[in-house]
Amino acid sequence: MVRIESKRGMFALMMAHCAGMLDLVALPIWVGTLIAYYQFDPQEAGGLATLFLIGAAGASIFFAPRFNRVHVKLAAVIGFALAALSFVIAGMNTSFPVLAGLHFIGGLAAGTALSVTHGTMGHAINPHRVFGFAGLAIGIFGVIFLGGTPGAIQQFGGQSMFYVMAGVMLLATLACLLFFPKPTKPVPFDNFDQIKHLPPLGKPVWFCMVGVALLAMTQAMTLSFYERIGLERGFSRDMVTMALVIYGIVTIFPAPLAALLQNKVSVTAIIAFGPIFQAIFALLTTQTHHYSVFAFAGPMMAFTILFVHTFAFGLLARLDPTGRAVAGTPAMLMVGAAVAPFISGTIVKFIGFEAIGYACCIIVAVQVYLFSQTRKAVLAGETNIPVAKLATSDRRPAI
Template structure:
C-alpha cells in the first residue's frame, strides 16, 4: 500500500499531475498545430481545446464530491489509459466531428484521473509542499515538451502532436497502476493511519477561492492558446517564438519550489490578491507588443504566475477544507475557466484582434481579485504545526 510521502507515491503523483495538466504546458503548440497543420480558424481550434477542457470539468465536478469513496488507483489508471487511446485515435483522423468527439472523450478521461490525483495530494501531510513538488515536475516536463514537440510537429506533421499526448498519458497510466498512493486523513502523517473524517459542508470562503482560480484559469487559457500564434502572426519568426516557449518551460521550473520556500514567509491571501493583477498586465503586454523583446519577456514568465499563485491557493484551500473534496475538484475549478478560454479567446481574436484579449484579461483579473478578497486573512503563524512540519 503506497503512501503519498513515499518516493514511489510521489513519483506517481508527479507523472499524473504532468499528464493531467498537459494543457497548462501544451496549449500554444496544441492550438497552433490545429490552425497551421489542420487548417482550422482560431475559433474552430479553440473549440476543440475547449471540448477537451470541458470534458475534464464534467468529470471532475462529478467525481470530486465522491472522492473519499473512489478507488483512486483504479480511477487514475483507467482515466489515463482511456485518454491515451483517445489521443492515439486523434493521430489518425482529420475529420472535424471525429476530432471533436475524441477531444471530449480525452478530456473526460483525463479529468477523472486528475481529480483523484489532486484529491490525494490534498490529503497529504503538507498539501502546499506536495503540490509544489508536483508543480516542479510540471516545469521539467514543460522544458522537454516545449523544447521537442514544435520541431517534431514541423517535421512529422500534426498527428505527431497527438502521438506525443498519447505517450504522455500512457506513461502516467503505468505509473498510477504501479504506485498511485492511498489518500491520507488530513492532519496526520503517513505513519499514523486513521479513517477519513466524515465530509462537512464547504466553507463559504472556499467557494470564493474556487471562483477566483477559475477566473485565473480563464485568463491563462485564452492567452496561452494564442501565445504562439500572436508571435508568428507578428513575424517574430518560428525560431524566435520556439525559443520563447523553451524559455517559458525553463522559467516554469522555479515558481513551485519558490512557493514552497515562501510558504511560511508570505501570507497566501496576499499572493492570491496580487497574482491576477500581474497575470492580466502580462497579457496586455503579450497581446499588444509590436517588438519581440517585450513579447518575449512577458510570455516567458506568463505561466509561472499561475503556477506560483495556484500553489498558494491549493495549500490554503486544502487547509480550509480538510475533506479533500474541493481540491479533488481542482480540475473543475481550473478548467471551468480554461474550458471557456480557447473558444472565448478565439472568438475575440477572430472578431476584434489580439489586443482584445488584454482588455478581457483586465476585466476578468478584477473579478478574480474580488473573489480572493472574500477569503479571510491567514498568516503563516496561524498555520497548524503538522502543516509546517
C-alpha cells in the same frame, strides 16, 4: 504500501500531475497545430481545445464530491489509459466532428484521473509542499515538451502532436499502476454515513475556488494563442519556438519557490494581489511588437499562475480537510480554461489579438475581488484555520 511522501508515491503523483495538466503546457502548440496543419480557423481550433477542457471539468465536478467514495488508484489508471487511447485515435483522423468527440472523451478521462490525483495530494502531511514539487515536475516537463514537440510536428506532421500527448498519458498510466500512493493523513471521518453526509463547503472556499477558475481562464486565454500572436507579429518560427522553450524553463521555478516561501509570506496576500500581474503580462503579450517583451511576458504569465495557485491549493487543503475542494482542482482549472480558447478564438476572429489583453484585465479584477473575500474571511476568523497558521514567519497576521 506506497505513501505519498515516498519517492515512488511522489513520482506517480508528479507524473499524473504533468499528464493531467497537459493543457497548461501544450495549449499554444495544440491550437497552433490545429490551425496550421488541420486548416481550422481560430474559433474552431479553440473550440476543440475547449471541448477537451469541458470534458475534464465535467469529470472533476462529478468526482470531486465523491472523492472519498471511489477507488482512486483504479480511477487514475483507467482515466489516463482512456485519454491515451483517445489521442491515438485522434492522430488517425482529420474530421472536425470526430476530433471534437475524441477531445471531449479524452478530457473526461484525463479529468477523472487528475481529480483523484489532486484529492490524494490534499491528504498528504503537507499538501502545499507536495503541490510545489508537482509544479516543479510540470516545469521540467514543459521544457521537454515545448522544446521537442514543435520539431517533431515539423518533421512528421500535425498528427504527431496527438501521438506525443498519447505517450504522455501512457507514461502516467504506468506510473499510477505501479506506484499510486495511499493517503498519509487520516481522513477525518470513520464510517460511510459520515462520508455520505459531509457538510457543504463554506463561502470562503467557494470564493477561492471560483478565483482559481478565473486565474486559469486568464492564463488560457493568452496562452492558447501565444504561438499565433508571435507569428502574426512577424517573429520567425524559430524565434517563437525559443519563446516557448523559455516559457517551459520559467515554469520550473514558481512552484518550488512557493513551497520554500510557504511559512515566510502571507498566503492570503499572495492569492489576493498576485493575479494583478496576470493583467500586466497579458497586456504586454498581446500589445507588444518587440520580441524581447513577447518572450518575457508570456513565460511570466505561467510563473504567475503556478506561483499563486500553489498557495491557493495549500489554503484550500486546510480550509477543507476532507479533500473535496482540492479534488475539485481540475474542475476549477478546466472550467476556467475550458471556455478560454473558444472565447479567445472568437475575439481574434472578430476583433484581434489586442482585445484578448483587455478581456483579461476585466477577469483579473473579478479574481482580486473573490480572493480578497477569502482573505477577509480568514483574517476575521470565519474559517477553521487559526490566523497564526497563515501568518508570515514572524507570526504577524497574514495581511
